Amino acid sequence: MSFCFSCLLVNGKMNPLGPTPSVHRSVSSRLLRLSVFLLLSLLDSKGKAMWTAHLNITFQVGNRIISELGESGVFGNHSPLERVSGAVVLPEGWNQNACNPLTNFSRPDQTDTWLALIERGGCTFTHKINVAAEKGANGVIIYNYPGTGNKVFPMSHQGTENIVAVMIGNLKGMELLHLIQQGVYVTIIIEVGRMHVPWLSQYVTSLFTFLASTVIYLFLQCAWIPRVPNLTRRQRQIKANVKKAIGQLQLRVLKEGDKELDPNEDSCVVCLDVYKAQDVIRILTCKHFFHKTCVDPWLLAHATCPMCKCDILKP
Ligand SMILES: [Zn+2]
Ligand SMILES: [Zn+2]
Structure with a gap:
């Protein structure tokens, strides 16, 4: 299925935590269930003219x-x-x-x-x-x-x-x-x-409802997935691991005299601001550091260092 390709892409690359084929499997299984329901309701109708x-x-x-x-x-x-x-x-x-x-x-x-x-x-x-x-x-x-x-x-x-x-x-x-x-x-x-065949009009109505609900469902899937990810168990597990890994990364509160406060040193690459005293920084395993508030949401979504792409899940 190619209907939702754009929502699989985040920042021009495949999002590891985004929808996977399992989302498409759930779409197919829902459609299948709907079709079976439709068929049963058709067989159930008397079909009396x-x-x-x-x-x-x-x-x-x-x-x-x-x-x-x-x-x-x-x-x-x-x-x-x-x-x-x-x-x-x-x-x-x-x-x-x-x-x-x-x-x-x-x-x-x-x-x-x-x-x-x-x-x-x-x-x-x-x-x-x-x-x-x-x-x-x-x-x-x-x-x-x-x-x-x-x-x-x-x-x-x-x-x-x-x-x-x-x-x-x-x-x-x-x-x-x-x-x-x-x-x-x-x-x-x-x-x-x-002769009027009530089930024929019922059939047409059901078919129309089915098609309309399919279109709406697919549309909502595409529109909502980036904001409300339909996470599978595996994805939830990855997310939990990422959170845990972030929690284990070192935090530091900068104070006067720290070399990070030197204006000639690098600024935070996320917000491009220079570091100031009392700023809380997160230090990654690759030794790159950023504002905690800047880097945590990024890590939660990507699990890599924004500068060197080092994977925080790898020890
Ligand atoms: Zn920052
Ligand atoms: Zn790094």
């Missing part, structure tokens, strides 16, 4: 026949995918949920085939679909709870596989309910619409 339902609604107001076509419903998970049509009929009684097994449907005389329009809630989808099927409905339209607007989802209604069942939004359901309650004769043709 969802079918939309086109509702061709026709009703008469005065002399005018009004017809509207829209993709306004979804087929239930256990519904046959078939075209079905008929007059829309409401359950009789004080509520519209058709949970009572004795529910009657006020079916107009001229209708051969009819579709029950039932409100969601009060009992299971299976229960209310069966109540309508037993009264001879050719299909069941269930509208969602009040306050859910146009939201629909594929219902689960095991045990009612012989009758078409679709869900429509609450708003559309209320519209039909009010028309019929006013005595309008409404007919609907339910047709099979398009």
Whole structure:
């Protein structure tokens, strides 16, 4: 991998304490784990297709026949995918949920085939679909709870596989309910619409998330490594050894009369300042010396003398 080459270089040379191939190994292993997770979540998803339902609604107001076509419903998970049509009929009684097994449907005389329009809630989808099927409905339209607007989802209604069942939004359901309650004769043709594969969009979303997180992760690796090194155990060990070696190097406090204070002598090569009395100096094994505050951070990062490159870890 060459994505992070610049962060491996410090002062134009390879940093012995910087990221090593182990950092790249950890990137690869994280990516691998993420891929496995993604794959498992894909296998876990049901992959069940969802079918939309086109509702061709026709009703008469005065002399005018009004017809509207829209993709306004979804087929239930256990519904046959078939075209079905008929007059829309409401359950009789004080509520519209058709949970009572004795529910009657006020079916107009001229209708051969009819579709029950039932409100969601009060009992299971299976229960209310069966109540309508037993009264001879050719299909069941269930509208969602009040306050859910146009939201629909594929219902689960095991045990009612012989009758078409679709869900429509609450708003559309209320519209039909009010028309019929006013005595309008409404007919609907339910047709099979398009197939939606939820896991496909889930897959695309997961893939996008995966790619985005990979890019962000790699970016952060490059941006942060120089400041927050992701040290391995070996690197931590080296660092500890360097600290120990620094601690063993001689320290001296300069005082008046020391030859180091002579202006003709060398100054500290790190800060380029001349030495003064009371300055604390660190004397390396090569006999080069510097201000303690100047040389300690350098030694911690490089473990060598800034002048002769002598290794402080070597005795
Ligand atoms: Zn200095
Ligand atoms: Zn030296």
